[in-house]
Amino acid sequence: MARYHIETYGCTSNRGESRAIESALRDAGHYRVDGPEEADVAIMNTCTVVEKTERNMLRRAKELEAETADLIITGCMALAQGNDFREEGIDAQILHWDDVPTAVTNGECPTPGPGVEPVLDGVVGILPIARGCMSNCSYCITKFATGRVDSPSVDENVEKARALVHAGAKELRITGQDTGVYGWDKGDRKLPELLDRICTEIDGEFRVRVGMANPGGVHGIREELADVFARHDKLYNFIHAPVQSGSDEVLEHMRRQHRVDKFRDIVETFDRELAYWTLSTDFIVGYPTETDEDHERSMELLREIRPEKVNVTRFSKRPGTDAADLKGLGGTLKKERSKEMSEAKMDIVAAAYDEMVGTEREVLVVEEGTGDSVKCRDEAYRQIIVQNATDHGLEPGDFARVKVTAHQTVYAFAEPVDAQPEPREPTVA
Known part of the structure; x- marks a missing residue:
């Protein structure tokens, strides 16, 4: 049983790979700890997009090497430019995503079963x-x-x-x-x-x-x-x-x-x-x-x-x-x-976004924002912020109808639209 620390950089596809790695590790009885100092093994899932990103990856890899007993580097930069880590003298295993679980603690992690694990x-x-x-x-x-x-x-x-x-x-x-x-x-x-x-x-x-x-x-x-x-x-x-x-x-x-x-x-x-x-x-x-x-x-x-x-x-x-x-x-x-x-x-x-102001949209609350706000997505995946979320009873996972009130170039602000009361039957005099 190993204690592991994992860090993920880059796109949602990389995040998905890290979740799959973690699922396999949990199935095998390994467990995650809060930082590399407490871990038996640190896993770094890397990104390679521009030169600045690569420099940051190499810098962080050196830090992790000094902070943990064993380091595994995977992800796009590791697989495409593994020699860069070796040339920097970083002592780490450079592995494909699929090979990470079996490499933890010298291959003691079993191959994950065929069951579907939610990510x-x-x-x-x-x-x-x-x-x-x-x-x-x-x-x-x-x-x-x-x-x-x-x-x-x-x-x-x-x-x-x-x-x-x-x-x-x-x-x-x-x-x-x-x-x-x-x-x-x-x-x-x-x-x-x-x-x-x-x-x-x-x-x-x-x-x-x-x-x-x-x-x-x-x-x-x-x-x-x-x-x-x-x-x-x-x-x-x-x-x-x-x-x-x-x-x-x-x-x-x-x-x-x-x-x-x-x-x-x-x-x-x-x-x-x-x-x-x-x-x-x-x-x-x-x-x-x-x-x-x-x-x-x-x-x-x-x-x-x-x-x-x-x-x-x-x-x-x-x-x-x-x-x-x-x-x-x-x-x-x-x-x-x-x-x-x-x-x-x-x-x-x-x-x-300016054209959205004054319109009503159906939104899904996706995540918490800064302060007491939530980030929502409308039907075209445009980002809409609702402030004072607690007062409106909104939290991630809720669906709501909102009216767009303003925008800040790349996202909009909105207020929930109160449900209208159902019409009553007319009374007979």
Whole structure:
């Protein structure tokens, strides 16, 4: 029996992997302690996104090595850049996520059984539907850690979702490196079927958010997928489709599996099927081959599509990737382009939230906020804050109808709408 400490960095997919690791450890009789000093083994689930993140991972790994008897490092940076930890002289086991439980205390942890273990974070259930992707992007290092897509069956994922709901999940987050290619390794694209079955076969009041799906995978299923969204209120009207550039030439250099017209097709399809929805997308600025004209095409696409959520990232060379061999653009130029796009993004997002003021929305309370407030999500997954939650009797897991009163650029404020009294039968004089 071992005492373990685990730290998780990065996306919800990583958090899901950590929950699975912990589930296996608990099944084997191991237990979690509050800090690395008390632990027999510390587990660090790493992220690799930009160079700053990697420096933070290496720094924290050195600290954990000094604070605990044994250190296991897993996650994307460990699997894609394990040598970086070794070159820093860090004494740790570098392992795949699946191998962590059996490595604790020299392999004494047994292989977890076939039972479904709910993965809960408050009232949020995290459901990784597959691991890996089908892409070969020139700048991406995560693919070295995750490999090609590996998709469990729809039946298996529906049962996992059912277990999460029965365990108390009110929001299911469908995650993966690329949810749009779920099922491709089995010869078919299964995301619409999975979402339809979760919404129709699982009893209970809950909501479902679909995680990142690359446009190349979504394009071929866009009609079917939009139809599923339109038919099911349990699905948040939200998609995250990272376009990365408004220039077809840059997308080709990036080896992205889509071009700008395919991205537009997806947006137009969802616009046609859904009256109120949120598009989230990503842009990389300063890719080594990006010219001034390419950047302007990205700016034009941003202003044209006007996505309600935008992630802007400056290009950063990832060791071992093809893009790392290209001559980079200057830091000043990347900073200027990032600033221009970020400012335009904030104007677009602020306008979207400003349009919400005065409207009424159905929301799910997802988590506690600062002070006596709660964070909610409306039907398009837009964030709404309700203050004085105790006075309103609101807590995570509750559904409520609210009226939006104000916004703070990237989120709105609202007040609950009091239920109207039922009309009385007229009295006869």
